[in-house]
Amino acid sequence: RKEVEQDPGPFNVPEGATVAFNCTYSNSASQSFFWYRQDCRKEPKLLMSVYSSGNEDGRFTAQLNRASQYISLLIRDSKLSDSATYLCVVNGGGADGLTFGKGTHLIIQP
Amino acid sequence: NAGVTQTPKFRVLKTGQSMTLLCAQDMNHEYMYWYRQDPGMGLRLIHYSVGEGTTAKGEVPDGYNVSRLKKQNFLLGLESAAPSQTSVYFCASSYSRQANGYTFGSGTRLTVV
Numbered sequence: 657r658k659e660v661e662q663d664p665g666p667f668n669v670p671e672g673a674t675v676a677f678n679c680t681y682s683n684s685a686s687q688s689f690f691w692y693r694q695d696c697r698k699e700p701k702l703l704m705s706v707y708s709s710g711n712e713d714g715r716f717t718a719q720l721n722r723a724s725q726y727i728s729l730l731i732r733d734s735k736l737s738d739s740a741t742y743l744c745v746v747n748g749g750g751a752d753g754l755t756f757g758k759g760t761h762l763i764i765q766p
Numbered sequence: 767n768a769g770v771t772q773t774p775k776f777r778v779l780k781t782g783q784s785m786t787l788l789c790a791q792d793m794n795h796e797y798m799y800w801y802r803q804d805p806g807m808g809l810r811l812i813h814y815s816v817g818e819g820t821t822a823k824g825e826v827p828d829g830y831n832v833s834r835l836k837k838q839n840f841l842l843g844l845e846s847a848a849p850s851q852t853s854v855y856f857c858a859s860s861y862s863r864q865a866n867g868y869t870f871g872s873g874t875r876l877t878v879v
Contacts, residue, residue, distance in 0.1 A: 750863070
């Protein structure tokens with residue numbers, strides 16, 4: 657069974673701090689990787705894709721370590737609006753599509 | 767551009783009743799998916815479709831049926847609702863299995879009493 661494991665949190669972080677999340681995945685044949693953001697009672701939305709070389713989008717940096725089957729997300733200068741659940745998502749390449757982690761809950765405190 | 771639209775947004779059913787959830791996308795996507803999300807369980811795949819006229823079982827298909835008669839619509843049916851089917855249901859679509867992420871609908875909150 658394909659699995660994606662995340663620390664559920666919650667992570668309570670002061671505004672302006674840097675916070676990092678990790679996840680691990682079990683399917684070594686996984687082909688693409690993503691971080692989604694989900695606000696309370698809303699649908700998940702794509703935050704960013706994750707590439708082997710690492711990639712950055714503003715205050716967000718994602719890293720992939722294929723050898724260790726490990727994905728990370730770093731948020732710098734955190735804002736109150738960053739409070740959400742962050743889902744680690746893996747595409748194994750099969751027709752059944754994406755496998756979602758259970759999410760890490762982040763609370764940014766003023 | 768509506769994206770993925772789910773109807774209804776909320777519903778309360780009595781045990782044993784039936785209903786159909788509708789998912790409609792206007793992006794000409796081939797792939798469509800139905801998920802359920804429960805506290806502490808994350809998103810779990812119920813059924814999916816790789817194109818018009820095709821359906822396949824996901825991780826938790828029992829108690830549900832689906833149909834994809836038109837490319838833009840993916841219907842999820844509950845023939846005899848049970849309290850265990852109380853959940854938030856999300857539909858998603860993508861243009862290929864390697865798509866850079868999915869587009870989700872806003873969800874249907876279903877309560878079975």
